[in-house]
Amino acid sequence: MRVSKQLFDAVVVGSGGSGGWVAKQLTEQGMSVLMLEAGPPRILTRDFTEHVRPYQVKFRGFGNRQALLERQPIQRLCFACDKYSHQFFVDDHENPYTFPVDKPFMWIRSRQVGGRTFCWGRECYRYSDYEFKAASRDGYGEDWPIIGPQTPSFRYPSPPQIWPFGSPRPVRRNSSAGSWPVRLSRYRRWGSYLAGVGP
Secondary structure (H helix, E strand, O other): OOOOOOOOOEEEEOOOHHHHHHHHHHHHOOOOEEEEOOOOOOOHHHHOOOOOOHHHOHHHHOOOHHHHHHHOOOHHHOOOOOOOOHHHOOOOOOOOOOOOOOOOOOOOOOOOOOHHHHHOOOOOEOOOHHHHOHHHHHOOOOOOOOOOOOOOOOOOOOOOOOOOEOOOOOOOOOOOOOOOOOOOOHHHHHHHHHHOOOO
16 A cells, blocks of 8 residues: 655545535635545446436336345435436445344445435435434434524525525424525426425
């Protein structure tokens, strides 16, 4: 193994949505940052297949469910783990973990440069204090050590690179920290109506 004598101001573990953003912020402030990532970079022509039509692939885009059940029994529970994007999720047999029988935990994981940002459905909701205090309500684990300021006038930094969503209304489970104005598509308005959260 090659040993580097270069010193870094910060080390960021993981290149996903959180790690990538932290590294961006630190380097923009002039810091020297080392980013560690467990997975490889993705190749555009090989790994990104969302442009392929369902009639062009076997199983009409649903993928080989038997293969997913065998190699990715937990990852397949994520809506995005299908024929088009299963390669962005870990092989559960190669990446085992354990949990108490009475507290099951379905750990959806990715190992690649960019992390789970390839699997997020292109929606980024803001966290409210409700999410930051989930452990207290669930009865196990620890709450986040930081929460957003309580003042209604505070707005989290929201640059256009990530386009966070969130309702300006103080509704539980939805952020009241403000959001970019987003015009909902007809499909999303219909989904909101069916879920009972829209007009």
